Every structure is written in structure tokens, then in C-alpha cells.
Amino acid sequence: MSLRTKFMLALLLTGLAAVAMVGGLAYTGMTRKVDMIRREQAMEHFYSTATAYLQKYGSWQASPGKEGFDEFMQSRERAGPPQLSDSAQGEERRPPPPRDDDRGPQRGEGDGERRPPPPGRRGEPPYRFILADQDFKVVLGGGVYHHGEALPEAARKDARPVTVDGRAVAYVSPEGVITPSKQELQYLDAMRDALWFGVSGAAVLALALGLLLGRSLGHTLGHLTSAVRAMHGGSLLQRVPVEGKDEVAELAAAFNDMSEKLARTHNELQESHQTILLQAEQMRELSVRDALTKLHNRRHFDEQATSLFSHAVRHKRPLSVVIGDIDYFKKINDQFSHATGDVVLRQVGEILRSHMRLSDLVARYGGEEFVIAFPETELPQAAALCDKLRGIIESFPWHQVHPELKVTMSMGVYADLAAGTAEAMLQKADALLYRAKEAGRNQVCFAA
Numbered sequence: 001m002s003l004r005t006k007f008m009l010a011l012l013l014t015g016l017a018a019v020a021m022v023g024g025l026a027y028t029g030m031t032r033k034v035d036m037i038r039r040e041q042a043m044e045h046f047y048s049t050a051t052a053y054l055q056k057y058g059s060w061q062a063s064p065g066k067e068g069f070d071e072f073m074q075s076r077e078r079a080g081p082p083q084l085s086d087s088a089q090g091e092e093r094r095p096p097p098p099r100d101d102d103r104g105p106q107r108g109e110g111d112g113e114r115r116p117p118p119p120g121r122r123g124e125p126p127y128r129f130i131l132a133d134q135d136f137k138v139v140l141g142g143g144v145y146h147h148g149e150a151l152p153e154a155a156r157k158d159a160r161p162v163t164v165d166g167r168a169v170a171y172v173s174p175e176g177v178i179t180p181s182k183q184e185l186q187y188l189d190a191m192r193d194a195l196w197f198g199v200s201g202a203a204v205l206a207l208a209l210g211l212l213l214g215r216s217l218g219h220t221l222g223h224l225t226s227a228v229r230a231m232h233g234g235s236l237l238q239r240v241p242v243e244g245k246d247e248v249a250e251l252a253a254a255f256n257d258m259s260e261k262l263a264r265t266h267n268e269l270q271e272s273h274q275t276i277l278l279q280a281e282q283m284r285e286l287s288v289r290d291a292l293t294k295l296h297n298r299r300h301f302d303e304q305a306t307s308l309f310s311h312a313v314r315h316k317r318p319l320s321v322v323i324g325d326i327d328y329f330k331k332i333n334d335q336f337s338h339a340t341g342d343v344v345l346r347q348v349g350e351i352l353r354s355h356m357r358l359s360d361l362v363a364r365y366g367g368e369e370f371v372i373a374f375p376e377t378e379l380p381q382a383a384a385l386c387d388k389l390r391g392i393i394e395s396f397p398w399h400q401v402h403p404e405l406k407v408t409m410s411m412g413v414y415a416d417l418a419a420g421t422a423e424a425m426l427q428k429a430d431a432l433l434y435r436a437k438e439a440g441r442n443q444v445c446f447a448a
């Protein structure tokens, strides 16, 4: 069941229950109150008439009886129109009791047998007053009791004494219920109509409110659901409209805050992740680079040379390895300073790097030693390239560093994969370098 339907049902039930309860209570309360007032008024009227009548004669026995009482009452009515008047039978007159014809003859009018009281509202007898004498003997039975009959104990409890000169000469007892007059019935009908009108109004209002509330709540919740789905999809920064100041609006505002914080934290995390990756890359780069020449270091060369060797063997491709060593470098350090030696190392490194192809591998192997691997290169091309490099180093304008500075390099080149490993090839190249040194330096020695 949708939220809107639930809202509508809840409001409908609440509205109907409230109207029914308030209206029902008001209706019942008012009906009872009207009954009570009428009953009191009728009682007061009958009682005052009976009191006046008995005061006039001293007692019922001394009075002309029922006819005299009726006459007395009618004369009082003529004197001033009463709110309620009572017949000599003591019956409340204004609302004529229903099925009055069924009552049959009254006490003293027929066979003397008491008939059941005529039904009033809801089948109850109409409202009447019973008048009993000082000994609780009924003198006016109101169609309920026989003349001379003893008033039952239950009726005596409600009986009100009529006193003359301080002594009770009679008792008035009410009996039955008030039957509403036509006008009162119209009032009650109008009240019932108003009640139904209220119930219908409440139902329409509840449905409209339910629809409105359900739509407004569903609107915000719909936004929230879409936003959460979008967040699941990776778009962390979401905004839903904040309407009003209720709990739903608070939820929407809290969601916006959360989304903003999540997006910010996510961005920060991504940035720091990038930084970490960058730093890791820099660290990795540093770990494979020589600090002075910025060429790769020995460890990196060994790793790469091994895989170049494997590749060359597997694909039966040529591979040449070279070891170059700056001649008399100790003398350069000693004669021109260690700093000059560093400049020489950096410059030689730059010359080697700038003359390599991207696929070539060059590294500072330690001290004044450099190593090169030429993949896809046969020995003659490698030896020729090394001789060219040797010439470039020799002819570099070293005098700009120091007027007397001269730098040359000796190299050993080896290109036979039969050596078995890259390391073994390097050892062979180193032996050829040694030979170059022995042969007078500033030269390239090679072997296939």
C-alpha cells in the first residue's frame, strides 16, 4: 500500500472517529439534557399545581377529587400559559404518547384492570406523574396504577412529598420517559443532519489532506530515493529540495549535509590517493635512478637486462651489452676536485642518455662505470655506436668545465647470447673493457 493511501486511510479513520465521537456524545448529551430539563419543568409544574390544589383543600380526601383537580389545573393554565401542563391523570401533556389509543380505559374508566403503560420513545412508557395520598395510596394513577393501589416501594423512593402546614399530605412520583415534541424532534433531526454533514465534511477533508500530505511526503521521499540511487551509482554529491520545517524537511537537509560531506571526503580521499600514488611512483622512480646522473641504477639495469636477455633468447633476436668506464677518473677527481668529477659523470651520463633510443637501456653501474643494453642490435652496429659515443665524449668541450680537463671513455661490447645470462654477457663485456684499458684506453673492444 502506498504512503499516500495509508495517509488517506489514517486521516479518514481518525476524522470519522473524531466526528462520530464528538457528534455522538454531543447528540446523546443534548438529548439527555433536554429530557432532564423538560422532566424537571414538568415535575415542577405538576408539583406546584398539586401543592396549590391540596393547600386549597387541606388533603385529597377533602378535595373534589380527580375532576376537581383537572378543573383546578385548567383554571391555572388559563390564568397563565404554562410551559408544560398535566392532565388530571398526571400525564405529561405536550408530547402525546405514541399508540395512545392502545392504552385502553384508564383507572375508573373501564373494567378497573391496569393496562401496561403506553410506549413512549424507544418503546418506553410516556412521562406521567402519579399522585398518592399521605399513606402512599394512589389517587391519580396516570394510566399506570389503579386508584387506591399502594404505590410500590421503588416508586416511593422518587416520590416528592406535598406539604400543607408542614405535614406531608400527598406524594408526587414521576413515571416513564419524556417523549420529545415535534419541534424537539425537528431539532434533533437537524442535529443528526449536522452530524452527518460533519462526518461527510470530515471524510472529504481527510481524503484531501491525506492526498496532499501523501503527495508532499511522497514528493520529498521520491527525491531522496532517486538521490540515494544516484549515490549508489557513484555521484556522491546530491541535493534534494528542503521544503518546510518538519521532520521530512530535516531529513532532506540532513541528507544534503551527509551527501556534501561524503562527496568532500571522497574527493579528499581521491586526492590523497593520487598523491600517494604519485609519491609511490616518485619513490619507485627514485629507487631505480642514480641520484647524480639521473640515469637508471644498477639494480634496475640488472632486472631489465635479464628480461631483455630472455626476450632475445626466446625470439632469437640480437642483443648487445656494453660496459663503459671513464679513463683515469681518479686523476680527474684528484687533479680538478671531486665536484669536477661529479660534473664529468653527469655530463657523460647525459651524452649517453641523449644518444640512446627509447628501447635502449643505459645505467650508471657504479663509480665511473656505465652499462648499456642494445636490444635488436647486432655486434657491429653496437660497436659502431659505442665508438661514436666514445668520440662524442672525447670531443666534448670539457675545457669549459676546466681549461685542462680532458675526458675519454673505454668500452667493452659483447653480443653473444650463448653466454647464458645477461650477467654472464656483462662479465664478457667487462673483460673486453679490461682489454680496451690494457690496449691504451679511449677505445672500444668487442666480441661476438
Ligand SMILES: Nc1nc2c(ncn2[C@@H]2O[C@H](COP(=O)(O)OP(=O)(O)OP(=O)(O)O)[C@@H](O)[C@H]2O)c(=O)[nH]1
Pocket (backbone or CB within 6 Å): 292, 325, 326, 327, 328, 329, 330, 331, 333, 337, 338, 339, 340, 341, 342, 345, 366, 367, 368, 437
Ligand atoms: N667525483 C666522483 N668520483 C667518484 C664517484 N664514484 C667513484 N668515484 C671515483 O672514481 C675513481 C675511480 O678510480 P679507479 O677505479 O682507480 O679508476 P680510474 O682512475 O678511472 O682508472 P682506470 O679506470 O684504470 O682508467 C675513484 O677515485 C672513486 O673515488 C662519484 O660519484 N663522484
